[in-house]
Amino acid sequence: MNSPGVALVTGASRGLGATIARRLAADGWPVAVNYRSGADLADGVVADIRRASGTAEAFAADVTDEASVADLMDRVTDRLGPVTVLVANATGPQPAVPVESLDWQDHLDQLRFFVKSPTLLVRAALPGMTRLGFGRVIQIGSDMFERALPGMSAYVAAKGAQLGLTRSWARELGPAGITVNLVAPGWIPVERHAGTPDEDLARYRADVPMGRLGTPDDVAAAVSYLASGEAGFVTGQRITVNGGHTID
Numbered sequence: 001m002n003s004p005g006v007a008l009v010t011g012a013s014r015g016l017g018a019t020i021a022r023r024l025a026a027d028g029w030p031v032a033v034n035y036r037s038g039a040d041l042a043d044g045v046v047a048d049i050r051r052a053s054g055t056a057e058a059f060a061a062d063v064t065d066e067a068s069v070a071d072l073m074d075r076v077t078d079r080l081g082p083v084t085v086l087v088a089n090a091t092g093p094q095p096a097v098p099v100e101s102l103d104w105q106d107h108l109d110q111l112r113f114f115v116k117s118p119t120l121l122v123r124a125a126l127p128g129m130t131r132l133g134f135g136r137v138i139q140i141g142s143d144m145f146e147r148a149l150p151g152m153s154a155y156v157a158a159k160g161a162q163l164g165l166t167r168s169w170a171r172e173l174g175p176a177g178i179t180v181n182l183v184a185p186g187w188i189p190v191e192r193h194a195g196t197p198d199e200d201l202a203r204y205r206a207d208v209p210m211g212r213l214g215t216p217d218d219v220a221a222a223v224s225y226l227a228s229g230e231a232g233f234v235t236g237q238r239i240t241v242n243g244g245h246t247i248d
Contacts, residue, residue, distance in 0.1 A: 082131070084129050110154045
């Protein structure tokens with residue numbers, strides 16, 4: 001990997017974010033491991049990366065807060081270098097809310113992570129990307145936009161908005177050498193899914209053409225490609241990583 005700069009992965013202390021951070025470090029990127037809570041988990045990810053001869057540091061920040069994002073970008077730049085790979089992965093609770101109980105705050109809770117946070121992050125990283133003439137913005141979306149499960153309309157709407165941002169920013173930032181793409185995982189069991197009944201896992205797996213559940217490594221591989229020099233002519237795209245569960 002000969003590209004300049006640093007990879008910042010938000011929400012990287014656990015789950016998909018932690019696996020993505022480890023994969024990018026293995027690819028040769030210095031990695032900023034962002035977290036909001038759970039410093040011990042973030043430190044564990046950093047330790048894993050360093051044991052594998054990679055470069056990483058942990059950075060606490062609320063990536064839905066404007067001042068916090070600006071401070072995060074300053075700290076990452078000072079300690080590791082300018083951010084040229086931005087992986088917007090951080091998320092919050094995703095409760096099921098029936099439409100008869102849905103209110104505007106339910107929408108705002110989702111938009112805060114999937115519209116506000118990416119906007120703040122891209123805006124903060126843009127000067128460094130523009131200066132170096134290289135940038136990779138990779139949003140972590142969801143195939144829920146197609147599945148559109150009942151009770152999940154606030155989440156689905158926010159994920160649709162996130163895809164819209166990806167496409168519009170790709171057109172706007174392409175002339176500066178910056179690509180913008182979205183990776184849309186299916187249901188990838190991680191720590192927060194511990195305790196899911198076996199019958200639920202089997203029911204989901206039965207509808208996946210590949211005949212298995214996805215893994216965090218499957219998602220990290222897609223992110224790795226989009227961050228690489230080989231993906232320099234890929235922008236405005238949505239790569240769905242779900243074993244064909246939502247083939248159009």
